[in-house]
Amino acid sequence: MKRNRASRKDSTFTRPLKLCTQLALLGLGLGVIVGSTIRTIALQEKDSQLISLSWFSRNQISFPSIFKFEAINSQTREKKILKPNPSLRKTEISSLSQRWRKLASSERDLEASGFIIFLDDKRFAQLSPNTELPAASTIKIPILLVALKMIDKGQLNWNEKLELNKSVLGSGAGWMAYQPLGKFFPIHEVATEMIRVSDNTATNLLIQRIGGIQILNQQFNELGLYSTEVKNLLPDLEGTNTTSVKDLTRALAIVDGGEVLKPRTRDLFREVMGTSRTNQLLPGGLLRGLGIEKKEIDYQLLLKGYRVYNKTGDIGITYADAGLIQMPDTSRAVAGFIVKGPFNDPRSPELIRKMAAAMVPFLNGKSSKTIQD
Numbered sequence: 001m002k003r004n005r006a007s008r009k010d011s012t013f014t015r016p017l018k019l020c021t022q023l024a025l026l027g028l029g030l031g032v033i034v035g036s037t038i039r040t041i042a043l044q045e046k047d048s049q050l051i052s053l054s055w056f057s058r059n060q061i062s063f064p065s066i067f068k069f070e071a072i073n074s075q076t077r078e079k080k081i082l083k084p085n086p087s088l089r090k091t092e093i094s095s096l097s098q099r100w101r102k103l104a105s106s107e108r109d110l111e112a113s114g115f116i117i118f119l120d121d122k123r124f125a126q127l128s129p130n131t132e133l134p135a136a137s138t139i140k141i142p143i144l145l146v147a148l149k150m151i152d153k154g155q156l157n158w159n160e161k162l163e164l165n166k167s168v169l170g171s172g173a174g175w176m177a178y179q180p181l182g183k184f185f186p187i188h189e190v191a192t193e194m195i196r197v198s199d200n201t202a203t204n205l206l207i208q209r210i211g212g213i214q215i216l217n218q219q220f221n222e223l224g225l226y227s228t229e230v231k232n233l234l235p236d237l238e239g240t241n242t243t244s245v246k247d248l249t250r251a252l253a254i255v256d257g258g259e260v261l262k263p264r265t266r267d268l269f270r271e272v273m274g275t276s277r278t279n280q281l282l283p284g285g286l287l288r289g290l291g292i293e294k295k296e297i298d299y300q301l302l303l304k305g306y307r308v309y310n311k312t313g314d315i316g317i318t319y320a321d322a323g324l325i326q327m328p329d330t331s332r333a334v335a336g337f338i339v340k341g342p343f344n345d346p347r348s349p350e351l352i353r354k355m356a357a358a359m360v361p362f363l364n365g366k367s368s369k370t371i372q373d
Contacts, residue, residue: 136313174199285356
């Protein structure tokens with residue numbers, strides 16, 4: 001009887017101990033499995049981002065064609081010819097590139113460049129895409145990108161207030177220049193007005209808060225925007241601030257791909273870009289390519305399933321436009337155009353509309369895949 005009582009007593013103490021041990025081992029096993037799964041997913045996501053960003057890196061963007069491309073050393077500003085990358089030869093939509101060349105050659109006294117890349121399958125078309133040209137107000141696209149990148153790093157706050165001062169006043173587009181000195185504006189209003197009505201004073205105020213022209217150019221360089229440089233505050237009617245259509249489309253592509261901005265600031269970028277009022281060039285050209293010549297361009301494009309997040313530039317000697325294009329099948333492309341010519345020559349904006357219209361047959365997912373280059 002004593003032995004049975006002792007056995008029952010031992011059992012009373014050992015059963016909970018065994019149960020706790022089994023639960024601990026089970027928890028440890030589940031932790032290892034879950035941890036390994038999360039790590040695998042994270043690595044896969046990281047790899048996909050690196051592939052996306054590296055495809056658009058400086059070493060990969062000199063696509064093969066009849067053109068020779070120039071790389072710009074960000075420190076010395078020296079140029080060197082880049083060799084074509086044979087592995088990308090099959091991705092060019094040659095028929096569209098040739099169409100652009102034909103359109104540009106008909107206006108010999110205009111200097112034109114264009115670039116489009118389809119983000120889903122990496123097809124592209126090009127017309128002198130690395131040529132440095134006056135940026136006009138399209139420089140505000142990478143400025144917005146830099147500001148949002150600094151917000152992600154905690155270096156700026158979206159609701160931080162900036163004081164209007166004499167040094168940032170800029171003529172031309174916008175209304176902030178006519179407000180009392182000393183008035184405060186939150187960064188979200190400054191950034192939005194920079195895009196919505198292309199406010200030059202708002203742009204200068206944001207450049208000042210970023211740290212000035214030198215810091216801004218360093219940020220451009222870090223983003224791989226080697227042809228993009230601010231030399232003077234806006235409006236820069238002399239065209240000293242430069243960019244290329246390759247840089248403009250890169251800025252848009254890396255935002256949409258999620259490699260640079262966090263989800264919230266990426267959404268802010270798209271929301272701000274969606275406020276742009278000027279839509280006569282890239283959006284207007286797309287609508288023309290769809291066979292529609294009407295007002296309410298953005299609305300008419302929406303009826304056809306298109307949405308364009310763009311920013312236009314116009315300083316008389318240069319017209320430019322770049323934007324993210326969302327197609328009816330939800331696929332996306334980024335495109336940019338710059339045309340330099342005689343002051344206020346109507347042929348310059350018209351050439352951009354013609355090149356944008358020429359893209360339309362290739363924007364439809366079904367028809368574009370049947371095209372053989």
